Amino acid sequence: MRIVTGTATLCMFDPALLRHRLDDDCDWWSIPGAELAAVNAGQVAFFNVGGDxxxxxxxxxxxAEPHVSVHLAVVSGRVFIGAGEDVTGGGLEPDTAYGGLFVDAPVGGCRVLARRDGGLISLAFVPDALSSNAFGDLVRI
Structure with missing residues (x-):
């Protein structure tokens, strides 16, 4: 699968957990404090990749040997993976018409494990009892 981003960011989230952001600005997450709060609440995993x-x-x-591990809450059993600009907001929810994909994930909590090797990003969704994080800064891979 290939994801194209114009925001140097990839995101993973259960759309059911971000519906409260539907009427927010489409770039609500571009404010570092808002992004970090959503990641720490386990609502979304944003991976800053350093370039469009x-x-x-x-x-x-x-x-094995992930570069980062982010806990994510899952209530619907379905997680969207796509470009940061595809996150819920601005009256829009994610779809796969312009990229991205939906994957099955365990209901409850999971860890999103990620490793980046140049333009290749490897991901795994592993069941976990935790569904929140305590990052002090934005997540980069």
């Missing part, structure tokens, strides 16, 4: 462009994604059942 295309990234190839590979999903794994498990991922």
């Amino acid at each position: 462009g295309a990234y190839d994604l590979v999903l794994h059942a498990e991922l």
